[in-house]
Amino acid sequence: MxxxxxxxxxxxxxxxxxxxxxxxxxxxxxxxxxxxxxxxxxxGECSYWACMPSKALLRPAITRADARRTPGVMGGLSDALDVRAVLAHRDAYASHWExxxxxxxxxxxxxxxxxxxxxxxxxxxxxxxxxxxxxxxxxxxxxxxxxxxxxALLPDLPGLAEARPWTSREATSATSAPERLIVVGGGVVAVEMATAWQALGSRVTLLVRGDGLLRRMEPFAGELLAESLAEAGVDIRTGAAVVSVSRAHGTVVAVTDAGDRFEADEILFATGRAxxxxxxxxxxxxxxxxxxxxxxxxxxxxxxxxxxxxxxxxxxxxxxxxxxxxxxxxxxxxxxxxxxxxxxxxxxxxxxxxxDRGAVPQVIFSDPEAASVGLSLAEAEKAGHRVRAVDVDLSTVAGAGLFREGYRGQARMVVDLDDETLRGVTFVGPGVGELLHSATVAVAGRVPIGRLWHAVPSYPTLSEVWLRLLETYRDD
Structure with missing residues (x-):
């Protein structure tokens, strides 16, 4: 020493x-x-095992999804991503872990x-x-x-340590796509990594203990994400609590409380942080x-x-x-x-x-994206605020169809009826992450509804959803 x-x-x-x-x-x-x-x-974690490498893995998947629904482009795309190129791009964004x-x-x-x-x-x-x-x-x-x-917080399960599970670190730094991947969890990491590795060629099974995805956001966020993941080929099982894990001869077996067995080459636990x-x-x-x-x-x-x-x-x-x-x-x-x-x-x-108390923004970089700031309707009501939810189908906005053919999405603002300011805003849909800062300014600044009418959105962009939200609030 x-x-x-x-x-x-x-x-x-x-x-x-x-x-x-x-x-x-x-x-x-x-x-x-x-x-x-x-x-x-x-x-730290963000640079090498979280924000940067995960988004480098996700961006090609989302770009392909957008292009597949863009007239003039969608007919000429390969079904498969270039996995080697995606992983090399990821490595560069993680500075090759140096x-x-x-x-x-x-x-x-x-x-x-x-x-x-x-x-x-x-x-x-x-x-x-x-x-x-x-x-x-x-x-x-x-x-x-x-x-x-x-x-990453791993549960205390029989056989888990010997099974050598992935955490978020392994999921964002893996050097190849497993043929079969089990993802345990229904939160942000689970959704993002299921999106990324399914797009990179893995057959993904998502085991969710609860009854849906993204339980901390508005209910429609998890519902739209589940629909999209299922369409992409992810096998989603809700109400599936994993009770044991084992690995033998390169195969991982996860058993749920219902007695169902799922086999894969790797298993990712995205079950919380410590x-x-x-x-x-x-x-x-x-x-x-x-x-x-x-x-x-x-x-x-x-x-x-x-x-x-x-x-x-x-x-x-x-x-x-x-x-x-x-x-x-x-x-x-x-x-x-x-x-x-x-x-x-x-x-x-x-x-x-x-x-940190009332204006925390978050984007889930899945397909579609989910973005929220402030309180959900349920959170606002639980906190004792007198509020009203205002909902708009994002596909009705002119910019949505230009962004992606067959656009699906939803927007909600939670209005405090006592001072007519926003307690929270949630968007779900392709490209909505770039809408979130406008919502964050409105929530953090407690901008009155009457002033938001004078923040005129450009036409035809997705931002026109703000005009539709305000009109719906006024007309209902």
């Missing part, structure tokens, strides 16, 4: 994914000496990078164990920011190892004025863009508290993260 001299910084960031990078970028911009600790690749570019970025902002496993060793102290058991003790003068993210806090040293500061870290709106852990938990690890919104949003808030909050009172600003006047 090599012991180095203790190092002191203003801020120590544990985790160098997009969230940790953004915290460090903000604290460095404020002139605070900052160290970043990373045990894997700088750039982080040289991200490492140079960290150096460029003037932060110090420590490669190794970081653990808290008491208030404001982080111990880093690197290669060859090299150790560093980092002390923070102002703050430690935990940005370690989350990991915080990466089990070996973080939380016990040294009075917190429970393996727990999600509760925070206030400045992303600070209560009763520990030096500790921040940012991104997935706080369980507020497990989305990369929300984590980066939180990171900007947290970095600015750390900087403001470190600076103390300044002219025009008292101690304690720091930025707060408010979007």
């Amino acid at each position: 090599t012991e180095t001299d203790p190092r002191e910084y203003d801020v120590v960031v544990v985790g160098a994914g997009p969230v940790g990078e953004n915290v460090a970028d903000r604290t460095r911009a404020a002139g605070l000496a900052t160290a970043i600790v990373e045990s894997e690749l700088v750039g 982080d040289d570019g991200q490492r140079r970025w960290v150096e460029g902002i003037g932060a110090d990078l420590y490669r190794g496993h970081g653990r808290l060793a008491g208030p404001l102290v982080v111990e880093v164990t690197g290669a060859d058991d090299e150790r560093h003790t980092l002390t923070a003068r102002n703050a430690v920011a935990v940005c370690t993210g989350s990991r 915080p990466r806090t089990d070996d973080l040293g939380l016990e040294t500061v009075g917190l429970e190892p393996g727990s999600w870290l509760r925070v206030d709106d400045t992303l600070r852990v209560p009763d520990r004025d030096w500790l921040y938990a940012v991104g997935d690890v706080n369980h507020r919104a497990l989305l990369t863009h929300q984590g980066k949003y939180q990171a900007r808030i947290a970095g600015d909050a750390i900087a403001a508290r470190a600076a103390g009172p300044t002219p025009g600003r008292a101690v304690g006047e720091v930025p707060t993260a408010v979007a």
